Amino acid sequence: MQCNRCGHKLEVVRQCRRVRLKCSGCHHEYQIHEVAADLDRETEELLERYTCIIYD
Numbered sequence: 001m002q003c004n005r006c007g008h009k010l011e012v013v014r015q016c017r018r019v020r021l022k023c024s025g026c027h028h029e030y031q032i033h034e035v036a037a038d039l040d041r042e043t044e045e046l047l048e049r050y051t052c053i054i055y056d
């Protein structure tokens with residue numbers, strides 16, 4: 001999925017026990033709940049690989 005600030009691709013990044021989506025363009029980090037409504041299938045599948053995600 002794409003950053004709603006700059007349109008670059010969001011990458012899934014794991015930080016300790018938390019997962020964030022980070023923009024490859026502007027490097028803004030999104031919490032999962034911020035973008036949950038807009039997750040596309042590709043991003044959902046990436047997130048499903050993390051078995052103990054805390055959606056904070």
Ligand SMILES: [Zn+2]
Binds near residue numbers: 005023024026028
């Ligand atoms: Zn961005």
